[in-house]
Amino acid sequence: MGDPLKPVGPPTDNEKPAPLMRRLVWFLALAAASLAAVASAAYLLRAILFSA
Numbered sequence: 597m598g599d600p601l602k603p604v605g606p607p608t609d610n611e612k613p614a615p616l617m618r619r620l621v622w623f624l625a626l627a628a629a630s631l632a633a634v635a636s637a638a639y640l641l642r643a644i645l646f647s648a
Contacts, residue, residue, distance in 0.1 A: 607613050 613619075
């Protein structure tokens with residue numbers, strides 16, 4: 597396996613892209629993590645603003 601932080605370019609002509617399910621799982625995981633981060637920040641700000 598290589599360095600996990602090394603950028604990886606698009607696949608060349610002779611390389612197959614990752615399977616669709618794997619790409620969809622990554623997309624959904626990143627979308628859920630983003631949603632959780634934004635919701636956490638919103639509730640934290642709301643708690644700070646309305647606690648006084």
